[in-house]
Amino acid sequence: xxxIRRRAGExxxxxxxxxxxxxxxxxxxxxxxIRAPKxxxxxxxxxxxxxxxxxxAAREISLDLLTPVxxxxxxxxxxxxxxxxxxxxxxxx
Amino acid sequence: MPKCETRYFGTIAFDEPSVIVFPAGLPGFAxxxxxxxxxxxxxxxxxxxxxxEEPHLCFLALPIAAVEPAYQLKMNxxxxxLIGLERHPEPGDQPECWVILxxxxxxxxxxxxxxxxVMNRATGLAVQAVRDDSIYSCRHxxxxxxxxxCS
Numbered sequence: 519x520x521x522i523r524r525r526a527g528e529x530x531x532x533x534x535x536x537x538x539x540x541x542x543x544x545x546x547x548x549x550x551x552i553r554a555p556k557x558x559x560x561x562x563x564x565x566x567x568x569x570x571x572x573x574x575a576a577r578e579i580s581l582d583l584l585t586p587v588x589x590x591x592x593x594x595x596x597x598x599x600x601x602x603x604x605x606x607x608x609x610x611x
Numbered sequence: 612m613p614k615c616e617t618r619y620f621g622t623i624a625f626d627e628p629s630v631i632v633f634p635a636g637l638p639g640f641a642x643x644x645x646x647x648x649x650x651x652x653x654x655x656x657x658x659x660x661x662x663x664e665e666p667h668l669c670f671l672a673l674p675i676a677a678v679e680p681a682y683q684l685k686m687n688x689x690x691x692x693l694i695g696l697e698r699h700p701e702p703g704d705q706p707e708c709w710v711i712l713x714x715x716x717x718x719x720x721x722x723x724x725x726x727x728x729v730m731n732r733a734t735g736l737a738v739q740a741v742r743d744d745s746i747y748s749c750r751h752x753x754x755x756x757x758x759x760x761c762s
Contacts, residue, residue: 564741568639568723568726572739577713591656
């Protein structure tokens, strides 16, 4: 990994066209400003991870696989709401 | 009444006020902004987040409280502004919060607790609020819920 030391107000340049400027620093955070061409997608790293998770979540899911989980959650919700055991279904929304 | 094609329910009619809008889309699906939350009385408390732009795209989700009753929501300022919330929701505010489900290769269903979908009921705007800490997993196995709910 390339390591560069910068102060607030200083920048680095990537591939001649992407500029990352250190706008502000605090003991726990760094505020960055990024200037990049429109076609360059800039996201926080964790957002990139979630994009991969969403693609996986969008694939076909067998509803039958969820049935046992749903039955258990519904029972738990009903007994919490009514104080009684499962059997009473919640009203339709 | 407008109609839409859905992945699980064929063609259905819906009313415009029930549409929720993700102004920034969802990560990986930036162009999908309009979704319809659907319920199936036989599959409660499952939420079908049906895309109105892509009939084949329908996320399966659960209310966050059903999966992790003690979940502590944490949103950043950008996400709050995006859906028109002026301040961070307090535990009593109960904004609509869902977690998106996935099924891994091991066939175990999991919930993405790292990035819940938060909807502002007042504006109908929603965001998938990706946390910047790592307290929660993006693949929280739902079999673990079974253990805690039964104890």
